[in-house]
Amino acid sequence: MSDCIFCQIAAGQIESDIVYEDELVVAFRDLNPQAPTHILLIPRQHMGSLDAASDEDIQLLGHLTLVAAQIGRSEGIAEDGYRLLTNVGPDAGQSVPHLHFHLLGGRVMHWPPG
Amino acid sequence: MSDCIFCQIAAGQIESDIVYEDELVVAFRDLNPQAPTHILLIPRQHMGSLDAASDEDIQLLGHLTLVAAQIGRSEGIAEDGYRLLTNVGPDAGQSVPHLHFHLLGGRVMHWPPG
Numbered sequence: 290m291s292d293c294i295f296c297q298i299a300a301g302q303i304e305s306d307i308v309y310e311d312e313l314v315v316a317f318r319d320l321n322p323q324a325p326t327h328i329l330l331i332p333r334q335h336m337g338s339l340d341a342a343s344d345e346d347i348q349l350l351g352h353l354t355l356v357a358a359q360i361g362r363s364e365g366i367a368e369d370g371y372r373l374l375t376n377v378g379p380d381a382g383q384s385v386p387h388l389h390f391h392l393l394g395g396r397v398m399h400w401p402p403g
Numbered sequence: 404m405s406d407c408i409f410c411q412i413a414a415g416q417i418e419s420d421i422v423y424e425d426e427l428v429v430a431f432r433d434l435n436p437q438a439p440t441h442i443l444l445i446p447r448q449h450m451g452s453l454d455a456a457s458d459e460d461i462q463l464l465g466h467l468t469l470v471a472a473q474i475g476r477s478e479g480i481a482e483d484g485y486r487l488l489t490n491v492g493p494d495a496g497q498s499v500p501h502l503h504f505h506l507l508g509g510r511v512m513h514w515p516p517g
Binding site: 323324339340342343346347348349351354355357358361366367368369370371372373374375376377380381383391394395396397398400401402403 | 437462468469471480481484486487488489491511516
């Protein structure tokens with residue numbers, strides 16, 4: 290069993306509120322939501338952060354990003370809007386060392402983005 | 404000539420401080436930087452936002468995301484960290500209706516992300 294909590298969520302070893310999954314990615318609700326809709330999207334394959342991605346991951350990254358847009362529509366926030374982001378490393382406050390994107394919507398998002 | 408300011412930047416019709424470009428994407432410094440490093444990445448092809456992307460754009464989206472990681476390294480912020488995000492629609496404060504990702508680093512980013 291992996292030590293990585295997001296690998297464990299992807300493998301179904303830790304319960305989470307999953308909103309979407311396929312063979313490549315899993316999306317689930319953040320336990321500490323910062324907006325009415327706050328969903329995390331992860332690749333099933335372990336990758337420390339976006340900085341660990343390589344040319345072989347282009348299809349996966351594009352797919353994950355497009356799934357985020359699909360979830361925006363299924364969550365009913367596509368029209369009003371949402372912010373999609375990933376944190377890399379300590380300055381960004383990356384909390385789990387497994388690549389994940391945050392999808393936040395359902396409220397006005399402010400600027401600067403943190 | 405397109406009315407879209409980012410199409411004009413991509414076409415070289417408006418000057419910008421370009422840090423990277425290839426046949427698919429252009430990256431340039433934001434005119435109102437919110438961090439020591441603040442770069443915008445856009446596809447050359449016009450697309451209103453991430454919500455306008457379709458399956459045909461998976462390769463493009465993946466490429467753009469990977470280019471962001473490459474720029475993170477070339478800007479020297481990959482180790483300390485950075486935040487990569489895109490705003491969709493009014494709630495997110497999307498200011499230009501041409502898909503763009505913000506890459507911000509060189510300082511501690513706060514939470515929530517706006």
